[in-house]
Amino acid sequence: MIWDWHFAGSILPDLLRGLVVTVEATLLGYAVALGLGLVWAILRRSPSRIVGQVVRWVVEFIRSTPLLVQLFFLFFALPATGLTLSALVTGVLGLGLHYSAYTSEVYRAGIADVPVGQWEAATALNLPRRRVWAGVVLPQAVRKVIPTLANYLIAMFKDSPLLLAITVPEMLHSAYAVGAKSLRFLEPMTIVGVLFVIVSVLSSFLLRRLEFRYGNN
Amino acid sequence: MSDVLSSYPLLLRGAWVTIQLTLYGSALALVMAFVFGLIATARSAWLRALGRIYVEFFRGTATLVLMYWFFYALPLVGARFAPMFAAVLALGLNVGAYGAEVVRGAVKAVPKAQYEATVALNMRPGQRLRRVLLPQAIALMLPPFGNLLIELMKGSAVVSLISIADLMLRAQQLRQSTGQTTAVFLVILVMYFVIAQVLQLFVRYLERRADIMLGRRPGRSARSPLDTRLGAAK
Numbered sequence: 001m002i003w004d005w006h007f008a009g010s011i012l013p014d015l016l017r018g019l020v021v022t023v024e025a026t027l028l029g030y031a032v033a034l035g036l037g038l039v040w041a042i043l044r045r046s047p048s049r050i051v052g053q054v055v056r057w058v059v060e061f062i063r064s065t066p067l068l069v070q071l072f073f074l075f076f077a078l079p080a081t082g083l084t085l086s087a088l089v090t091g092v093l094g095l096g097l098h099y100s101a102y103t104s105e106v107y108r109a110g111i112a113d114v115p116v117g118q119w120e121a122a123t124a125l126n127l128p129r130r131r132v133w134a135g136v137v138l139p140q141a142v143r144k145v146i147p148t149l150a151n152y153l154i155a156m157f158k159d160s161p162l163l164l165a166i167t168v169p170e171m172l173h174s175a176y177a178v179g180a181k182s183l184r185f186l187e188p189m190t191i192v193g194v195l196f197v198i199v200s201v202l203s204s205f206l207l208r209r210l211e212f213r214y215g216n217n
Numbered sequence: 218m219s220d221v222l223s224s225y226p227l228l229l230r231g232a233w234v235t236i237q238l239t240l241y242g243s244a245l246a247l248v249m250a251f252v253f254g255l256i257a258t259a260r261s262a263w264l265r266a267l268g269r270i271y272v273e274f275f276r277g278t279a280t281l282v283l284m285y286w287f288f289y290a291l292p293l294v295g296a297r298f299a300p301m302f303a304a305v306l307a308l309g310l311n312v313g314a315y316g317a318e319v320v321r322g323a324v325k326a327v328p329k330a331q332y333e334a335t336v337a338l339n340m341r342p343g344q345r346l347r348r349v350l351l352p353q354a355i356a357l358m359l360p361p362f363g364n365l366l367i368e369l370m371k372g373s374a375v376v377s378l379i380s381i382a383d384l385m386l387r388a389q390q391l392r393q394s395t396g397q398t399t400a401v402f403l404v405i406l407v408m409y410f411v412i413a414q415v416l417q418l419f420v421r422y423l424e425r426r427a428d429i430m431l432g433r434r435p436g437r438s439a440r441s442p443l444d445t446r447l448g449a450a451k
Contacts, residue, residue: 002294064367064413065406066374069385073406076398158279165378172282179289189290193278200277 008187011178015191018174019199025091025170026157032096033152037103041111042133044104063101068162070094075166091163099156106148110141147211154203158196171195220395221404231387232408238304238373238383239416243366245309246316253313254320255346268317275314281375283307288379304376312369319361323354356427363420367413374409384408 043055062070071094078085085093114137122132164173175188249271257268275283287303298306327350335345377386388405392398428434 061406061410064371064417065409066371066385068374068377069388069402069406069409072385072389073399073402076392077402080399158277161279161281162375164281172279172285176285176289184293185289186291186293189282189286193282193286196279196282197274197277201273 003190004184004187007182007184008191011182011188012191014174014178015171015188015195018169018171018192019195021088021168022157022160022163022170023199025088025095025163025168026153026160028092029095029099029160030153030156032092033099033103033156034149036096036100038107038138040100040104041107044108045111059101059104062098063105067094067098067159068165070098071162071166087163087166087168091160091166091168094166095156095159095163098159099152102152102155103149106145106152107141109148110145111137113144114140143214146214147207150207150210154200154207157199157203221391221397221400224391224395227387227391228384228405228408231382231384231405232412234381234383235370235373235385235409236412238301238308238376238381239366239370239412241305242308242312242369242373245305246312246365246369249310249313250316250320253317254324257317257321258324268321272314272317275310276318278311280307280311280372281378283311284375284379300376300379300381304373304379304381308369308372308376312365312372315365315368316362319358319365320354323357324350326357327353352431356424356431356433359420359424359427363417363424366416366420370412370416371409 040055040059044052044059046052046055071091074090074094074097075087078090118136118140119132122136127135160170161172163170164176167173171192175192178188179185253268253271256264257272259265259268284303284307287298287307288300291298331349331353332345335349340348373383374385376383377389380386384405388401392401395401425434
């Protein structure tokens with residue numbers, strides 16, 4: 001069996017539609033990861049030791065178990081509790097939850113990097129806790145870790161094919177469907193691989209620009 | 218829950234497959250990481266370009282896509298792999314690309330004076346690497362390698378999608394036979410967590426060994442009684 005350009009061209013629209021779903025799921029999941037990760041990071045700084053430790057182990061647990069298992073867990077266990085979500089929403093939540101464990105570590109490093117003097121100044125000025133975080137600490141902490149956070153966007157993009165396991169019609173899913181119908185797997189699988197490399201390489205160029213902009217200050 | 222716990226032999230068999238995949242995958246990844254990481258520090262631009270291509274390609278694709286490609290696409294052009302082999306190949310090549318970046322970074326991070334000293338001492342290139350650069354670089358590589366090892370172990374769950382009977386696939390079977398979805402997945406989540414923690418302990422041990430080897434931390438015999446007490450208190 002050799003490569004058939006005509007066939008490859010005819011399946012491209014299907015695969016690109018899959019790519020749109022993949023990108024959608026990645027971006028939405030990323031938003032969840034950014035928000036939830038920040039929550040974890042702030043909770044770990046909570047004055048209560050118990051809250052801090054519990055959050056630490058929850059994050060450790062999420063981080064050291066496979067995304068695929070977590071996706072299945074959400075997909076099958078949530079309906080059992082009466083909460084029925086579409087496959088895509090479950091996938092977005094799963095991706096976001098998994099990567100929130102990583103982003104929380106990134107935020108934590110950024111927060112730890114804020115000089116102690118800033119905290120002390122905030123206390124001396126008698127700022128309320130909310131303003132200490134929102135006005136003083138986070139703007140400095142987050143700015144520094146933007147390139148690292150962006151790294152996880154690429155990582156998430158590459159984990160998004162796992163969503164096919166819970167029937168989200170993303171790119172690899174479309175490729176498999178096309179292959180199963182025509183019994184030609186070579187073209188769809190190769191195109192998907194190439195598309196992944198193209199998007200990843202492009203985004204790592206963008207990432208380098210980000211690093212250049214935010215990295216050295 | 219009891220149904221799930223009573224079928225533990227099935228889950229243990231799955232866990233063993235997961236551990237095997239992790240071992241073989243990380244062995245392949247380690248070899249790829251060193252070969253392509255060292256190539257990336259070579260003087261020849263051609264070799265460096267080769268290293269770059271490997272890293273960009275295998276870091277750019279998802280493991281699952283790679284695995285599907287080996288498993289579904291390559292047999293059609295005559296290269297047929299056993300599922301286990303395709304899985305190890307995909308995991309090892311993918312994680313190896315990340316590892317190559319770690320190796321390259323670590324070798325570059327060894328102070329330049331060390332390298333200059335090896336040249337001044339008239340060491341051969343092989344000796345420079347083996348005697349001076351690698352021992353110091355390996356201490357730097359171990360923490361990121363530990364993270365990659367856990368990533369590989371977690372990544373191995375996707376092999377269930379090409380029908381290898383690892384922990385994840387066993388869980389699926391158990392789910393279908395008992396219908397206790399939540400319990401099954403909770404149990405295997407905990408099992409994965411335990412495997413990850415054990416791997417982490419192992420890497421911590423290696424890190425300590427590397428530090429002792431480089432004289433950055435006192436060995437057991439060299440430790441004074443005071444140090445031991447402090448260690449115990451910690």
